[in-house]
Amino acid sequence: MLVLLTLATAIIVWLPKFEKAIWGVLYVVILLNYFGSLFKIKHWIIESTMFGLIKRNFSHPLATEQICLMVGVELILLIASWEHYRKIDL
Numbered sequence: 135m136l137v138l139l140t141l142a143t144a145i146i147v148w149l150p151k152f153e154k155a156i157w158g159v160l161y162v163v164i165l166l167n168y169f170g171s172l173f174k175i176k177h178w179i180i181e182s183t184m185f186g187l188i189k190r191n192f193s194h195p196l197a198t199e200q201i202c203l204m205v206g207v208e209l210i211l212l213i214a215s216w217e218h219y220r221k222i223d224l
Contacts, residue, residue: 140208140215147215147222 170180
């Protein structure tokens, strides 16, 4: 989840015109997860969203390499976004 939040932060900092698109994706994902069965949307579509992936990943034990890789990617994106934000905020 932190990787997805950091990715959204990086997109907002580096491509500020796509901020509305991120909110749109979040709304669509929430609607798919809550109302997917009501609208009879296929199960694989719901499972491929952010929240579907999180639910599926926590049902199986995660590998240590996977966790280390995700934390590393998150830290690199977070530091790069922070530095870019400091430059454009001045």
